[in-house]
Amino acid sequence: MSAKAQSLLWIAQRASAALLALCVIVHLVTIIYAVQGGLSAAEIFGRTRGNVAWFVFYSIFVLGVAVHAPIGLRSVFIEWLGWRGRSRDAALVAFAALLAWMGMRAVFAVFA
Amino acid sequence: MSALAVEVWRGGAQGAFQSFEVPRHPSQTVLDVVTYIQRSLDATLAYRFACRVGMCGSCAMSVNGVPRWTCRTHVDKVARENKLVIGPLRNLPVIRDLVTDMRGFFDKWARAKGSFAGTKTKRDDFARVAPDSADRRKVDAGIECIGCGVCYSACDVVAWNPDYLGPAALNRAWTLVKDERDVVKHERLRAVAGDAGCHACHTHMSCTERCPMGLAPTAAISGLKRAVLGSVLKGEL
Numbered sequence: 001m002s003a004k005a006q007s008l009l010w011i012a013q014r015a016s017a018a019l020l021a022l023c024v025i026v027h028l029v030t031i032i033y034a035v036q037g038g039l040s041a042a043e044i045f046g047r048t049r050g051n052v053a054w055f056v057f058y059s060i061f062v063l064g065v066a067v068h069a070p071i072g073l074r075s076v077f078i079e080w081l082g083w084r085g086r087s088r089d090a091a092l093v094a095f096a097a098l099l100a101w102m103g104m105r106a107v108f109a110v111f112a
Numbered sequence: 113m114s115a116l117a118v119e120v121w122r123g124g125a126q127g128a129f130q131s132f133e134v135p136r137h138p139s140q141t142v143l144d145v146v147t148y149i150q151r152s153l154d155a156t157l158a159y160r161f162a163c164r165v166g167m168c169g170s171c172a173m174s175v176n177g178v179p180r181w182t183c184r185t186h187v188d189k190v191a192r193e194n195k196l197v198i199g200p201l202r203n204l205p206v207i208r209d210l211v212t213d214m215r216g217f218f219d220k221w222a223r224a225k226g227s228f229a230g231t232k233t234k235r236d237d238f239a240r241v242a243p244d245s246a247d248r249r250k251v252d253a254g255i256e257c258i259g260c261g262v263c264y265s266a267c268d269v270v271a272w273n274p275d276y277l278g279p280a281a282l283n284r285a286w287t288l289v290k291d292e293r294d295v296v297k298h299e300r301l302r303a304v305a306g307d308a309g310c311h312a313c314h315t316h317m318s319c320t321e322r323c324p325m326g327l328a329p330t331a332a333i334s335g336l337k338r339a340v341l342g343s344v345l346k347g348e349l
Contacts, residue, residue: 003305004302006305006307007305007306007341007349010311011341011344075312079273
């Protein structure tokens, strides 16, 4: 992988970290606000079903995680396992796809 | 006069600590202790030093588990219960006893393009760099490195990722990136970017904590990250 590609990965990780920081704050504030007076599945669905704004927000959240986590895991693989090369990159792409799939599945479940 | 109990590493990568008893003196340095052992107790002890005044960067060793320049490290400040454990620097192959092979360390300076590349010849007038310019100040902050290897030994990322260029080489590269006379900045940024370069730094700051010259390689590495970011965004990398 070229120095430029490695630098782009670093930039993607830092940019996604900034995005996630924002998403986590919005998510936590929403939770604290939403649980006041009890929490039920009906209440959650009432807020999220058909709501495009929440759908877009949580889609960005999930995709941010899918970008951020595998890049961090890449450094862990290098430093702790000495794992490099295509097999590592393939495993990380698979991990990113798994995160995106699981996350988006949850987002669709509360939207549709 | 009290005695100091000293454990000194003997052997190469495989070896063991050997115990010595060394008389205490006022203002005694760790290098004084090692020199006493070599001259009075065991002439086969291998260690390295040159200037004895904190300029040459030759005498760095691990003292009670911490990398230090031994010529400027007073026993009073580091001995615990009158005991010292002295070993070779971490993260470098041990040749014998307290002597490490520094080739890997300096080869990484070359890999980081740590040599100046200008355009002027000896027939040209010398360049005038304003001492108070922002770039010159950044160069000043990192230029006094003596190449002792203390930061390299203190760095956990070097231990985990042997390809990592390390704090000293990256600090050197940063002083050249900020040198307005230098003409190979893009090549240098390419050399220090990525998994083996500035992006591998975890900002633990062990290098900055241990640097005997009080430099901040962590700040230099952060500067390189910013410079690489700018270079990527401009499509220059």
